[in-house]
Amino acid sequence: MNNDLHKADNIQKKNEFQIINNMFFSSKKKDPIKVIDTKNQDLELITKMNQELARSLDLTETLQDSLELIIKRINAQAANIFLIEEKKQVFQCIASKYQSYLEDFEIPITQGVMGKAVYNKKCIRVGDVRKDVREIAEFYFDLDNKTNFTTYSVLCAPLIVSDECIGVIHCLNKKSQSKLFEENDRKLLETLSGPVALAIRNAKMAKDMVVKNRIQKEIEIVGxxxxxxxxxxxxxxxxxxxxxxxxxxxxxxxxxxxxxxxxxxxxxxxxxxxxxxxxxxxxxxxxxxxxxxxxxxxxxxxxxxxxxxxxxxxxxxxxxxxxxxxxxxxxxxxxxxxxxxxxxxxxxxxxxxxxxxxxxxxxxxxxxxxxxxxxxxxxxxxxxxxxxxxxxxxxxxxxxxxxxxxxxxxxxxxxxxxxxxxxxxxxxxxxxxxxxxxxxxxxxxxxxx
Missing domain, CATH: 3.60.40.10 (PPM-type phosphatase domain)
Structure with missing residues (x-):
């Protein structure tokens, strides 16, 4: 009789231990979290842009397509490309997505984030244009009024070829709840600005060569x-x-x-x-x-x-x-x-x-x-x-x-x-x-x- 009581007591203790163990140390196996490989995405984007820019016969159309790709990857509301007009020392817009009338304006190259990006030759991120007054100048808000656009956050990368800055690529407003760009966005745009700058310079050189050849032909005709x-x-x-x-x-x-x-x-x-x-x-x-x-x-x-x-x-x-x-x-x-x-x-x-x-x-x-x-x-x-x-x-x-x-x-x-x-x-x-x-x-x- 005593022996039967001892066995029952051991079974009860074992059950209690199992219950406690399950309570504290056992849980349902969860599905693994899917990690998006953004590095591969970025590499594919860079490769695609390089290929498109290299074989382009219409640079304006290709730049518009490139801006569309950048907007989708960075998740921006708008993007545009400004080139420096050397004689006037102003920025002139040559491509724009989702921000209108920019081609009607000339912006002095000393002003705003674009001016600072060119001066420092580095990509600049402004988290909130209404708070970070060190980075933004008044002309941005004036430009907003003229283009019926509201700027919250800015990414601006200089377009540099052979250590010469020829313009900027400009992204506005992250399409997120905060509407603010992050540091990874800045690094990506800085990387993407390289092939864009090279394509623009090559296109300009090709255009100059065509003009030069035409002038030479005209001179030969005069001769x-x-x-x-x-x-x-x-x-x-x-x-x-x-x-x-x-x-x-x-x-x-x-x-x-x-x-x-x-x-x-x-x-x-x-x-x-x-x-x-x-x-x-x-x-x-x-x-x-x-x-x-x-x-x-x-x-x-x-x-x-x-x-x-x-x-x-x-x-x-x-x-x-x-x-x-x-x-x-x-x-x-x-x-x-x-x-x-x-x-x-x-x-x-x-x-x-x-x-x-x-x-x-x-x-x-x-x-x-x-x-x-x-x-x-x-x-x-x-x-x-x-x-x-x-x-x-x-x-x-x-x-x-x-x-x-x-x-x-x-x-x-x-x-x-x-x-x-x-x-x-x-x-x-x-x-x-x-x-x-x-x-x-x-x-x-x-x-x-």
Whole structure:
């Protein structure tokens, strides 16, 4: 009997222990908490953005798509991209999502979170724009009023390429109960700003290259048009020939010659000051005027008077044209010449002596109402060489200029060759000698019988 009581007591104690153990140490097994791998999500987002930006043909559309991806990942209410306009020193919006009218405003680059992000070259997070007055400037609230938007929290990352800040990417308002961005959001936007900045810079470089190529094409077209304004050399027995080798695509030199009537020939050679498009445009104007007027006016001095007055009225201050105009009368064996500040032409006579025609007035475009004079000289068994300063100022590798004397040596060397071939030989010899061309090379020769 005692033995049965002892067994019952042990069973009761065991049951009580099990109950207590279950109460304190046993619980129902819970399902494991699912942890979202944001790092993989961020890596996928960065990869996708890089691919989209790299193959984009329409940067504006791609930036809009990128902003949409960023908004979804960061859970922002709005986002936009501002670039720095260097001349004005302002931010200009080039892409925006869910905030309107930003393209209508220019924001000084010294103001607000955007200005601070650019200055410090780091991504800035403003938790609450109404409390953290150290980070936010008044213009944000002014911009809210103009765009009908309410800003609570801001993320702003500078767009940096090669240590140069070209703009910012800007996110507004976390779509959460607090509406405030967190530090992880800031780090992510800082990472995403890199490929965006690189894509914008590459697109800008590509656009600049397209513009540059278009301008180059247009310059080449101008150069081709200019060539049509120059008189063509004759393969026959024509007493005048010319050659022009531009230093660049377009030229500031010009020449024209023609037979006015039987045995009477008119010619003009001009050099516009400076280089580049401005000079070539002025040259085109002067040459067109000369070609038109020389068909009805057979006085070199009168032609220069008219040209000078016209150029003085329309040319840019500081620009001028040197020009020599002449008429060769084959039967009378004489030249009628008038010079407006041009290089004195060289005359090479049959007895192998050189002389200069030194009479000259001021260049065209310097002073209006100048009365140019013309002079008649005998011209028999001689050749006159009218040239621009690019010929005499061409330098050898030591830096020494050719000069009039050096040019005379080339004339003497090739004088017995037909005029158009002669000029070609002179130019070829000049260039092949290693001389450095920095200006247009132009020569016109008139051969007298």
């Amino acid at each position: 081709e048009i200019q060539k049509t304004l120059l008189s063509k050399n004759s393969n026959g027995n024509f007493p005048i020939a010319g050659i022009n080798i531009p230093a660049k695509v377009v030229s500031g030199d010009f020449y024209n010659f023609s037979e006015i009537s039987e045995g009477i020939y008119g010619f003009g050679v001009a050099d516009v000051s400076g280089k580049g498009i401005k000079s070539s445009l002025l040259m085109s104007k002067a040459s067109s005027l000369y070609r038109c007027l020389s068909k009805t006016i057979f006085s070199p001095a009168k032609l220069l008077n008219i040209l000078n007055n016209e150029i003085c009225e329309t040319t840019t201050r500081g620009m001028f044209v040197t020009m020599l105009i002449g008429i060769y009368n084959k039967s009378k064996k004489e030249l009628l010449l008038s010079n407006a500040g041009h290089e004195p032409p060289l005359i090479y006579s049959y007895d192998k002596k050189f002389t200069n025609f030194t009479d000259a007035g001021p260049p065209l475009g310097i002073a209006p109402k100048v009365e140019f004079v013309e002079k008649r000289i005998s011209f028999e068994k001689s050749s006159m060489y009218i040239f621009t300063d690019g010929i005499t100022e061409i330098r050898d590798q030591k830096g020494d200029m050719l000069g009039p004397e050096g040019f005379q040596n080339y004339i003497s060397k090739y004088q017995n060759i037909k005029n158009n071939e002669r000029l070609q030989k002179i130019i070829e010899d000049l260039i092949s000698s290693g001389r450095i061309q920095k200006d247009d090379l132009t020569i016109v020769t008139v051969d007298g019988e």
